[in-house]
Amino acid sequence: MSTRLGFAPLLAFATLLCSGTCLAAEPITICIGNTASPPFLFPSKDGTVQVLIRMAAEQQGLQVKFQPMLPAKCAEEIRAGTINSGAAMGFTAVNQEFAAYPMKKPGEADTSKAVGAARSVVYRMKGSKADWNGSSFSDVKLGVLFAKGNSVFTEKLKALKVPFNDETATFQKNLLKMVAGQGELVIGFEHEGKIRMEEPEFAGKIEALPVPFTEAHYFMAFSKKYYEAHAAQVDALWAAIAKTRSNPAYLSAIKGIQ
Template structure:
């Protein structure tokens, strides 16, 4: 996401297919809006980020704050939505791991008290022998957010009608039975 985000900021690319609506992006990307809020009916997908910890750890997440946290929270490099939230909460974090696999290895090695990552890839990693006996997922999501086709603000300004039609088409396709069936199949496949 980092390279793509910077390409959009630099004017090299016009959009990113799965961008979260978050302050770090709204200064140079446009999103489908409904009044002052993002229009979730035109989202590409809904994704959940979950909190993972070492088995036996006292660390907890209640949906608003961490308890029993002494070490940083580990997040994937460039995960702008997660970083924005952790910074707003004042939670120390480490975003040096480029993959969830590396982040889970750091968590298992006690270099953080928690890791935050995509639900389905996290579940898949928990089935791996090296993590299955050491790590677990907490039940309350860290975030459950729509992701959008984020478009460079300059491009949106130059082609507003075309971009709105594209966002409308994404919303229509997302409501179709064929797309929902395909999406469920893809999600189930990602969890295994």
């Protein structure tokens, strides 16, 4: 048998092996928003979610690459399969059309494998009559403001049939719009709200309403195309995320992030 003939079967066998494993060795590309969402995600440094995913991936021998982009673009890329994953996606009906989540049972995501949970709060100017009572809004004429790209907020407001405006990129800018009289209410995450309410342009001017708007878990969700090709790898990564969340090393690593 010639050297060439003997090498051909080995090359074919290596190709078969590569078709199942080489793609998985590539870094997982993960989109995040192009604006900060403290303390969870930042486009220029690692937030608590990025630290969690990096540590869990390292345990599995995987590499990850975070790519900031507009939230709408992120959804498009995941749907197309050109981006592998979204770092912190809400478990919404629209997202489930194109993204795979860790599931506890059909129709229910496994919250033990979430990258985190966040509460959103409704803010108004002090003295305003605009209100949110936990089930409905009142005295809202200009629409509810929130940062562009939050599918959890969008779907809930649509279900409530409440007018909203999500044309502005950040929570801070929406607060400025409200101060300028361009909206009566702003929805934002509670953690960032506490930070913003201490800033000079908002201190003493705005207040948080007592009833939360949402209390939702967020997940590292994958494009269905990627999950179908690497289901075992993704399942193992989700399991590692669940374990890492309570790991003392992780809890120490995220101290001070805000």
